[in-house]
Amino acid sequence: MKIAYRSDVGRIRSINEDTAWSDSYEFGLTVAIVADGMGGHKAGEVASQLAVDTFREALQGVSAALSLEERKLLMSQAILQANEVVFDMASNNEQFHNMGTTVVAALIQDDNGVIGHIGDSRVYKWREGVLTQLTEDHTLVQELVKSGQITLEEAAVHPRRNVITRALGTDEEVEVDIICTSWRAGDLLMLCSDGLTTMASTSAIMETLGQDDLNLDQKADRLVQLALEAGGDDNITVVLLHHAEDTELEG
Template structure:
């Protein structure tokens, strides 16, 4: 397994409200998460940090080999635990009122994995020359597009495309989308905040991920640079997981 992740404040924002973490446990379990915070007075970075900290603390040291169904249950429970932590802090502190965060996370083991997500941070799979998006945005614009009220072109340029219909920590109860994935030699999993996916086209993603001239670290750097070159309107965070024989982690 190779792991690379990058986070950049972008060209517009004064604070980086994105947080990420990725690690391969001694048991072989690979854990990764990206969270994109929201909320005034720097509450967004508090929410995203709480999400990552809760996720990491809950899962570090997991030594047992888990079945796919057990990992689905685990990722859902862990994300819901993070929801409780964020919602509780927001309820008890006026400066954190209504803070929240997106989350996209992965638990991978052996030949399969699970993805859990809330919001518009995304997961993509690069496999055998094909790019597949694994998550569906929980946004107002996506709901309008799904119902046929606006076209895909209108959705891409809609002024309210960042309005979330679901977020972590803003409500006492939240629904987590969880799906299983297969995981084969050569596969590459991308987790990212919308600061990447809103700025970089699918074609640019494909060109970067299939490049033989870049190692995994270079691909993460290239993706961030492409988002910056496109305007860098938001914080940009990228986590790349590559199914390879050797283990390597780069920050």
């Protein structure tokens, strides 16, 4: 497995409220997480860091290959644990009141991956020149699109397109979307905050991922650059996981 990670504060914000982490374990499990914090006055930065740290700690006890069902349960428990920690911090500290974060995470092992998701950070899969969005945004405009009240084109410019309907840490209980996806040689997963997807076009992202003359780190750099060139209105974070043809998954 090859991994590349990039994060940039963007051109407008003074603080980077995104946090990400990725690692591979000896027994063939690869993990990645992206969290996009919210709350202002550094609260978003605290929320996303807390979420990632708690998620990471929840995986520390994993010491052997897991079945698909075990990974689904681990993903759900790790994110719910992070929700509990962030909510507790927000509830007991006035300066962090109402803070929260998105979260999107992946656990990959053998021939499949498990995705956990809350909010509007996303996971895409790139396979044989086709880019597929695996997650569905938990946003007001997505609900309006699903109900047929607005089109996808209208959603992209809707004045309330940044309103999130589900976040980690804002409520005592939260629902985690769990998604399973197949995983084979040549596949690439892209985890990202909305600072990339609201700025860079899908066609530009596809063009970058399809450039064979760029290595994985260069592709991550280029994706961040695309968002910056388009205005960089938000923090930008991207994690790329590549099941490269010349690497073998252990297991």
